[in-house]
Amino acid sequence: MLRIREYRRVESLEEAYELNQKKTNRIIGGGLWMKIGDRNLMTAIDLSGLGLDQISETEDEFVIGCMATLRDLEVHPGLNAYTDGAVKQSVCHIVGVQFRNCATVGGSIYGRFGFSDVLTLFAALDCYVELYKGGNVPIQEFIHMNYDNDILVAVHIVKTPVKITYLSQRNTATDFPVIAVAVSEYNEKLHVSIGARPVRAETLTLDLSEKADMEHLVKKVQEQFSFGSNRRGSADYRRHIAGVLVKRACAANEQQEDRK
Ligand SMILES: Cc1cc2nc3c(=O)[nH]c(=O)nc-3n(C[C@H](O)[C@H](O)[C@H](O)COP(=O)(O)OP(=O)(O)OC[C@H]3O[C@@H](n4cnc5c(N)ncnc54)[C@H](O)[C@@H]3O)c2cc1C
Structure with missing residues (x-):
């Protein structure tokens, strides 16, 4: 099971990058692969507000x-x-x-x-x-x-x-x-x-x-x-x-x- 303590929809790539330096934080794409494992995430970093879906x-x-x-x-x-x-x-x-x-x-x-x-x-x-x-x-x-x-x-x-x-x-x-x-x-x-x-x-x-x-x-x-x-x-x-x-x-x- 995937457990996420905090969810962060970032406002810039720099913010995402800084958060991603911590081992317990991860970028989340669709989250489909991540959710089939047994994982504990401190912060899930969501890039969906950055217009990168084009x-x-x-x-x-x-x-x-x-x-x-x-x-x-x-x-x-x-x-x-x-x-x-x-x-x-x-x-x-x-x-x-x-x-x-x-x-x-x-x-x-x-x-x-x-x-x-x-x-x-x-x-x-x-x-x-x-x-x-x-x-x-x-x-x-x-x-x-x-x-x-x-x-x-x-x-x-x-x-x-x-x-x-x-x-x-x-x-x-x-x-x-x-x-x-x-x-x-x-x-x-x-x-x-x-x-x-x-x-x-x-x-x-x-x-x-x-x-x-x-x-x-x-x-x-x-x-x-x-x-x-x-x-x-x-x-x-x-x-x-x-x-x-x-x-x-x-x-x-x-x-x-x-x-x-
Ligand atoms: C049941 C199942 C069947 C599948 N079958 C196939 C298949 O037949 N063929 C095939 O090719 N694929 C298959 N896949 C894989 C699937 O197509 C995706 O590649 C996979 O789910 C990862 O995409 P996601 O968006 O879910 O990534 P996530 O699960 O969100 O992330 C996967 C990893 O990438 C990291 N990550 C995500 N985005 C970024 C980013 N922008 N920068 C840095 N790191 C990032 C995450 O931190 C994580 O470590 C399958 C997956 C599942 C769960």
Whole structure:
């Protein structure tokens, strides 16, 4: 059970940051993950009064505020046009619409959960996180950073021309993924991001020429990523399915090219 002694709706990021330096205080996004654990919080720090629930689009970037929800990602026309629907695909299997209306992008990315569909998708895009004190950090770097007391303010997706496909395998429709795969092509490179292995997503960046021999590419991916077992699936099963999904994602990316 989650027990909160004091709730504070902050008026500035500085106020939130100062409160967050105390170990017993925590930023609260949608609070959905936090509430399934057994926790005692002295102060829950709510950022919802800071206007960080918007997704804005500039000429060069999409800027996703940390309090934007997974549902906001799912139905955003610009993001889904840019990614050919991959953003929607990455979140549409997460529990249900009511849940996605509450779960935040900030909580999902800050959490860096091993099972995360959201992190797997972002890890295959040209993007970076904006931290209040830490500044801008590329997503690949952020994935490996330790948890600290900073605030994730926004996620920025650079509008580099991209082809991307997101696929996941689940034992039942809305369960956690057994394996999650995003394959993208940008800046003349092939990026393969695999999450739910069951550890957090990582990305392998390869030359585009690697696509010419699909069997070789699949073997490379299967060898270079580590896969583990848990009650949702064995390491061997995950390795096999990851190979299948990488192949399908590459084929889907080719079709995107044909349509353009
Ligand atoms: C039952 C269940 C099933 C789920 N299934 C899936 C699934 O299939 N796929 C998937 O990808 N995800 C899944 N999730 C995870 C979910 O999508 C969210 O990622 C998760 O709930 C965190 O989002 P939140 O807004 O609830 O964060 P919270 O629970 O509010 O916060 C999570 C953590 O992030 C910190 N935090 C929140 N916002 C910030 C910020 N702006 N800056 C710094 N720290 C911050 C909090 O202090 C906390 O430590 C599931 C979660 C649950 C509870």
